[in-house]
Amino acid sequence: DAGVIQSPRHEVTEMGQEVTLRCKPISGHNSLFWYRQTMMRGLELLIYFNNNVPIDDSGMPEDRFSAKMPNASFSTLKIQPSEPRDSAVYFCASSSAPGPGDEQFFGPGTRLTVL
Amino acid sequence: LAKTTQPISMDSYEGQEVNITCSHNNIATNDYITWYQQFPSQGPRFIIQGYKTKVTNEVASLFIPADRKSSTLSLPRVSLSDTAVYYCLVEDSGTYKYIFGTGTRLKVLA
Numbered sequence: 523d524a525g526v527i528q529s530p531r532h533e534v535t536e537m538g539q540e541v542t543l544r545c546k547p548i549s550g551h552n553s554l555f556w557y558r559q560t561m562m563r564g565l566e567l568l569i570y571f572n573n574n575v576p577i578d579d580s581g582m583p584e585d586r587f588s589a590k591m592p593n594a595s596f597s598t599l600k601i602q603p604s605e606p607r608d609s610a611v612y613f614c615a616s617s618s619a620p621g622p623g624d625e626q627f628f629g630p631g632t633r634l635t636v637l
Numbered sequence: 638l639a640k641t642t643q644p645i646s647m648d649s650y651e652g653q654e655v656n657i658t659c660s661h662n663n664i665a666t667n668d669y670i671t672w673y674q675q676f677p678s679q680g681p682r683f684i685i686q687g688y689k690t691k692v693t694n695e696v697a698s699l700f701i702p703a704d705r706k707s708s709t710l711s712l713p714r715v716s717l718s719d720t721a722v723y724y725c726l727v728e729d730s731g732t733y734k735y736i737f738g739t740g741t742r743l744k745v746l747a
Contacts, residue, residue: 565737628680
C-alpha cells in the first residue's frame with residue numbers, strides 16, 4: 523500500500539489566492555483527518571470525516587477554510603482567500619477506526635507558504 | 638481544555654532507556670492515550686496507545702497511573718535513529734476535542 527497520499531507537497535501562493543490541498547487515504551480506511559502544524563500552535567485537528575461524512579469541524583479556524591470528501595478515496599481542504607497566517611504544514615491522516623483516539627496513518631504533509 | 642504538556646527536549650546516549658512524560662490534567666475518562674513519533678519533514682507515526690496501567694509493544698512501553706492525568710512513554714535502549722519529536726494525544730474531558738501535546742524533541746547521541 524502506498525500509504526496516505528497528499529498533493530501538492532509544497533505550495534507557495536500569494537495572499538488572497540485560493541488554495542486547494544488534496545488527500546487520498548489508505549484504501550479501506552473509513553476515517554479521514556486534516557491537521558495543521560505550526561511552530562506556535564503545534565499539531566491541531568481541523569476536521570475529520572467518517573464514511574465521507576464530516577463528524578467534527580470545530581477545529582476549522584475560520585469560514586475561509588472548507589473541507590470536502592466526495593468519496594472514500596479523496597478529500598480536499600480549501601482555503602479561500604488565503605492569508606499569510608495560514609502558512610503551515612497541513613497533514614492528512616486516515617484510520618480504520620471511527621475517531622482520532624485510535625491509530626492514525628499520516629501522509630507526508632503539504633507545506634503551504636502564503637506570501 | 639486539556640493542557641497536554643511535555644518537556645521541550647531531552648538528550649540521551651545510545652543504549653540508554655528514555656522516559657518521556659506527558660501531563661494531561663483534563664483527560665476524558667473513556668478514551669486511549671496515544672503516542673506518536675515524528676521525523677523532520679514527515680507526518681507523525683503511531684508508536685503505542687493505552688488506557689490504563691502498562692502497555693508494551695515491540696518498540697516501547699507506556700505507563701499510565703490510575704488517575705490518568707499523566708502518561709510516560711518508555712523507549713528501551715535507544716539508538717541514533719530514535720532521534721525525533723514525540724507527541725502524546727489525548728481527548729479533553731470538557732470539549733471532547735483531541736489535543737496533541739507540545740512535543741518532546743529527543744536527541745540520541747553516539
